[in-house]
Amino acid sequence: MSAKPITGRKVFFITASAFAVIIAVNVTMAVKAVGTFPGLETSNSYVASQQFDAARAAQEALGWDVAASTDGDRVLIAITGPDGAPVAPPQMSLMVGRTTVRDHDVTPDLRFDGTAHVADVALEPGKWELRVAATAEDGTAFNQRIILNIEN
Numbered sequence: 001m002s003a004k005p006i007t008g009r010k011v012f013f014i015t016a017s018a019f020a021v022i023i024a025v026n027v028t029m030a031v032k033a034v035g036t037f038p039g040l041e042t043s044n045s046y047v048a049s050q051q052f053d054a055a056r057a058a059q060e061a062l063g064w065d066v067a068a069s070t071d072g073d074r075v076l077i078a079i080t081g082p083d084g085a086p087v088a089p090p091q092m093s094l095m096v097g098r099t100t101v102r103d104h105d106v107t108p109d110l111r112f113d114g115t116a117h118v119a120d121v122a123l124e125p126g127k128w129e130l131r132v133a134a135t136a137e138d139g140t141a142f143n144q145r146i147i148l149n150i151e152n
């Protein structure tokens with residue numbers, strides 16, 4: 001049994017078919033990408049940047065300093081004011097999670113012990129992200145992201 005020879009016509013159809021599949025996949029992916037993300041996060045980036053700058057300036061005007069540490073199975077968030085005294089904001093929340101995997105994120109309850117806010121969270125060794133959100137007495141929003149490395 002002899003094999004049929006490869007002709008120029010066969011090579012053309014094989015090559016054209018391969019490119020057709022590639023183009024079809026690319027067009028499908030482009031349509032899906034544009035359809036699921038409009039590309040617009042804010043309607044006016046200049047106004048958004050001005051609001052960001054104003055919020056940052058208000059937060060910096062508070063003069064708060066935030067430090068995070070662990071003590072056994074507890075996370076301590078110490079906020080101090082410009083005078084060095086502990087600050088106990090009327091509203092405060094904490095999100096604790098891994099920097100790369102959101103499956104480990106928790107929002108523990110906080111209690112103020114007179115010097116720091118304490119959360120009962122046992123952190124395994126590794127890199128953790130703490131997101132502190134608080135509101136000052138005057139209503140100023142305060143947000144801080146802290147990276148905490150826990151060693152063995």
